[in-house]
Amino acid sequence: MENTELREALQSLKSTKVRMTPQRHAILEFLFNCESHPTADDIYKSLEDQFPNMSVATVYNNLRVFKEAGLVRELTYGDSSSRFDSNTSDHYHVICDECGKIVDFHYPGLDEVETLAEHVAGFKVRNHRMEVYGTCPDCRSGQQH
Amino acid sequence: MENTELREALQSLKSTKVRMTPQRHAILEFLFNCESHPTADDIYKSLEDQFPNMSVATVYNNLRVFKEAGLVRELTYGDSSSRFDSNTSDHYHVICDECGKIVDFHYPGLDEVETLAEHVAGFKVRNHRMEVYGTCPDCRSGQQH
DNA sequence: TTATTAAATAATAATGTTTATAATCAGTAT
C-alpha cells in the first residue's frame, strides 16, 4: 500500500510555488514513512547514503518549508534537538525520560483548560501543549540501553 | 513584609553543605523577589551593577544548585533560553506568543490524562507538562512593543 | 530544445545558549 498522506503532501506542495527537488522529496518521503519522531540530524543521517552531498542546512530549510505548509509539526525541547512529526492530526505524546522514545496517544482534548486560562489570565487563547513523561515498557523491563 | 519563602530557601541551603556566597545570595534573592520568570541572562544583567565581575557561569552554576535543591524549577523552551520559576508549587503557565510573557494559573490537575497514558502506552508515568498559548491582554489591546 | 529566471542547494560562517576547563580565590580546619 502506498502512503496516501505522502501523496497528498506532495500534491499540496505542487499547488503552491514550492519546487520539488530530489532532496526535498526524499526528506518528505522519509518523514511520512517513518513511524517515529526524528530529529533533523536523524533525517540527515538516514539520507546520507542516498545524497552524500546534501547539506544539513537543506534538511532544516525543508523542514521549515514543510512546517509553513502545515505538513509537519515541530516538537521542541529545551536541551536537545527538535523532533518532527508528520502526523498533524490532534494527538498528544508520552515521552520516555530514559531513552527519549516518543509515543502518540489520543485524549479528548483540554478545552476546559483553555477556557479557564482565558478567564483567569485574560488571554486570547490559541492552543496548548501537553506531554506526559515517564518510563517506557522497554526501559521498565530492566534492559538498559 | 520580608519574603518568607526566601528565608526558607536560605535555611534549606544552610542545612546542606552548600556555602552561602554574596553572588549566590543575590541570585536567590532576585529569583524569590521577582514576580516574573527570568532567564539566566535576565538575572545576570539585573545583578551586574551589584557584581560587576560576576561570571555568567556563576548564574548557571547556581541555578543548577537551586534546581537540585528543589528550590527553583526550570521552564524549557525549544528556541530560546530557559526560564526559572521560584514558585515550585503545582501550577501551570499561560504564555503570550507575541511578547513572551508568562502568567501563572491553577488547574485541578490532569491525573486522568496520566492514567490514560499509562494504560494506552504501557509507560510508568511520572509527571506531565502543560502550557496554554495565546495573546496577553497588553498585546491584545493593539499597542505593539 | 534552449533560454530564462526564480528558487534550492552546498559549503561555510555566524549565532546564541549552555557546559566544561582550569586558574584563582575565600573560607575553614589542622
Next chain:
DNA sequence: ATACTGATTATAAACATTATTATTTAATAA
C-alpha cells in the same frame, strides 16, 4: 602557617540552528 574544599572567574568548547553566498537546478515558456 598550611592544607583542604568548594565557589568564582575567565575562557574555550559544545551544540543546534540560522544566515550568507556562490553555484546549481527546476519550472516555465519562447
